[in-house]
Amino acid sequence: MNKLILIIIASFFVSCSSVVKLQGGTIKDTLELAVPKMKLCYENLLNSNESLKYSFKAQIHVNDLGFVTKVDVDNIKLDKSLLSCIRVSIFELRFPSPKSKKGLIITQPFNLFPKK
DSSP states (O other), rough: OOOOOEEEEEEEEEEEOOOOOOOSOOHHHHHHTTTHHHHHHHHHHHTTTTTOEEEEEEEEOOOOBBBBEEESOOOOOOOOHHHHHHHHHHTTOOOOOOOOOTOOOEEEEEEEEOOO
């Protein structure tokens, strides 16, 4: 079976009305917790097509308690089963609570491609 390369770009974009400070931990650390499950999602899809590549941005809405409330993905060509699996992986995350009580929106790019 082909190996997978999943790149979570170290830079991420957070949009909210003020500077976001988290109570312990980082956004990057939290997102990396979803990588093993995302890899499994993608590897399952590679069994049917070993050359599939996807690039997409996920917009992750996080409430003031650190729970993911919504996940939007910008790539409409993304396989539906993969999209569903990735969304579940992200929804299972718990981010550190923002110090502001407004929550936050994280825009995170992802690149999925088989390792050669």
